[in-house]
Amino acid sequence: MTRRPVDTGSPDRLYTVTGGRSHTADTTVFDLVTLVVSECDPTPGMQSEHVRILTLCRHPAAVVEIAAELRMPITVVRILLEDLLAAGRITARRPRAAAAAADLPESALLKEVLHGLRNL
Amino acid sequence: MTLPVAARPRRAPERRPPWAVSAAGLAVAAAAGGTAVALAPDAARSWVLGAVVAGGLCVVALVVTAAVLAGRLAAARSAAHREQAALHERISRSTGDTAHLVNVTLPQMVQRLRDGSDAYDALASAQRPADPQLESVLRIFTTELAEAARRTAAAEAARDDAVHQLGQGVADLERLSATALPAAVATLRRGASADTVLAALDMPGEGRLRVLLEQMVRELGVSERRAAAAQAASAKALGRVQARAVSMLADLRDMQDRHGADVFSDLLRLDHSTSQLGLLTDRLAILMGGRASRAWNKPIVMESILRGAVGRIADFRRVRLHSASTVAIAGFAAEGVMHLLAELMDNAANFSPPIDEVHVYVEERSAGIVVTIEDSGLRMSDAAMRRAVEAVSGKSTDLATLQGTRLGLAVVGILAAKYGISVNYRPSSRGGTGVVVLLPPQLLAQQRGPVPVTGRTLERPRTTQGSGQTATAVLEAPAPAALPAPAPDDRPALPPLPSRAAGAEGSDDAARAATPGGLPVRPPGRTMAAADRGRPAPEAADEPATPPARNPGASFGAFHQSQRRKDPRPPA
Incomplete structure (x- = not known):
């Protein structure tokens, strides 16, 4: 009998990570680009994914980034983030794209700057 | 007179x-x-x-x-x-x-x-009497007496013979039952053929006993062979089912990454069903002397052990895990511990009311890791408790002691005996039954660094692109994050091909696969050939494809190359 190759993956199945849940209660809270910031440090006894999210989000991080770091599907990360949000350990903030666009300088001004730079 | x-x-x-x-x-x-x-x-x-x-x-x-x-x-x-x-x-x-x-x-x-x-x-x-009649009387008397004496002697001889035969038969029987048969049965159990056993056996002198013993040994041999064949066939067949289930699980994990939220819950349900199927097939395979479906080559932290165990039972939502432990179980024992805990959790969940929770606590003690599984179901009766304790003690791992379809505890007994785990039952303070599992320290991974070297070196082959990022991620968080992110177009073939391991990796990884003396090191779970392929490529390139005829120049070259091989970091 040939020896089977060993498993290099993880024994965790995703439904055990989410506790059996497969979707978030409120799908509007976390967008793909919602910025997440941790509000407290991880405490012992927490789920390891929560610990990693809190560590990652000491600086604001988007949901997709967290998902990429955790190597988990977005749906699972949303469920985890929802748990943390409900416990008050993180805050979520939508990037205000419209406001950011309004704050940008005028394109004419930019053209002038560009022109001035070329003339240097 | x-x-x-x-x-x-x-x-x-x-x-x-x-x-x-x-x-x-x-x-x-x-x-x-x-x-x-x-x-x-x-x-x-x-x-x-x-x-x-x-x-x-x-x-x-x-x-x-x-x-x-x-x-x-x-x-x-x-x-x-x-x-x-x-x-x-x-x-x-x-x-x-x-x-x-x-x-x-x-x-x-x-x-x-x-x-x-x-x-x-x-x-x-004799002095004959003168009287012919008396002489006649004497003759008749003598003849009859001689006849009687002869008969007596014959009868006594026959009796002695019979007594001797009886004694011999009794001695033969005693020897048969005391030494010969147990020895024959033990040899047969070890897999010897009936003829071998008969040749080595001290046969009794009595012909019928010999025939009896021979028949018995042959019949026993046939039975043992039948049992062994059935066991081997089922273990082999179960091995295929296990491999299929494992590949299904990998495919499902892949699909969970690739597909969106619309089918995610369905995929999770399928995943759960497949995991339960894995528990069933593993249970049978272990009973049949086969292997568990998975083998881990790296330490698995306790949280993942518990999750991996709980994910295999039907009512996993009712199980509450309380673990703050950061210890990891060594890879060789991880699957066994997971299966053992899964069986015990399955028992606890099955024999408690469907609304009550099953609590699992993990404590670190100097004697090892204590995992307590408590349900609040019915208290086990004394007889049931005794049976359960007997089953999990692992004393009798014979298939003949199995009772009906209750296989889980027998598997627990086998695994506990294999890994030296002690499993104890006690009444639970929650009203039901508590199972205390003590994992001895030799099952725990040594915590020298974040991840032992073997786990990291074997992690790399899975990722063909961006291996540096993988390595840092693994270094930051040991086991649970070890699952590499498969690229959408590069579906990781399960099982991963070890032959792909060496080529793309740098000399660092390759050098680790060899001792400073130049001998290849076989990582756990890999074949020697695969490990050899993982050695520095330049050597393989420098080796002549066909050995030339023996001449002084070639000999010197071989000596020179063997000296170069001692260099742990040969030029790439």
């Missing part, structure tokens, strides 16, 4: 001799005739004389006759006396003979015959 002596012969009465009487009579008659003649007248004297003479003659004749008769009578009497005496003598001799026969000869004969001499010899040497 003595016979009475013959009667004394009667003595003849004393009598006067007959001739005296006759002479007296004759004298009296002569006197009377003389008297008559004297007294007679003369005239008549002559007549008287005549008459007297005549009378005298008559008397004389009478007397003579009487005397003759008396003589004859006396002769007859003496003859009778003689005969009587002879008869007496014969009787006395006969009595003596009889007495001799009875008192001397017969006991002698009995003694001789008992001593084993032949009847004819005994007869020849």
